[in-house]
Amino acid sequence: MSARLEKAVLAGGCFWGMQDLIRKLPGVTATRVGYSGGDVPNATYRNHGDHAEAIEIVFDGTVTSYRDILEFFFQIHDPTTRNRQGNDLGRSYRSAIYYADEDQRATALETIADVEASGLWPGEVVTEVEPLGDFWQAEPEHQDYLERYPNGYTCHFPRPGWKLPHRERA
Secondary structure, three states, X not given: OOOOEEEEEEEEOOHHHHHHHHOOOOOEEEEEEEEEOOOOOOOOOOOOOOXXXXXXXXXXXXXXXXXXXXXXXXXXXXXXXOOEEOOEEOHHHXXXXXXXXXXXXXXXXXXXXXXXXXXXXXXXXXXXXXXOOOEEEOOHHHOOHHHHOOOOOOOOOOOOOOOOOOOOOO
């Protein structure tokens, strides 16, 4: 069976921790960190305007699904805190899903509804769901950061025993 490569772009706080965890998922073939969802062309760390710190994920759809990627995303960051993850504050650290097509949009909305219904997080999910626009790759020093500095800062971690159920449908 040949690979069916797909992309996902997600924002959930500092991109270092997300990249370090998501890159290890089965079927993930590549990741890179950068800036998405904002208004500044050629965004950089020092000048990214309203962009969020985001991660671009390339994965093999024959090994894992977009839904699986989103479930893990909701496990490793708190989608109920607006413009914040851990010690990081501001719009750069918002929770967002940038969808590439209507199938991704529908899956994102369905997954968010399941997260809300599950009660696994205290409060309403504030994750933004927006069309994918430009993704500006971050500078080399931000790529693979926690591989180079294993004890570096992160506010992302898998929660033991966390499994997102599908909600009851009427």
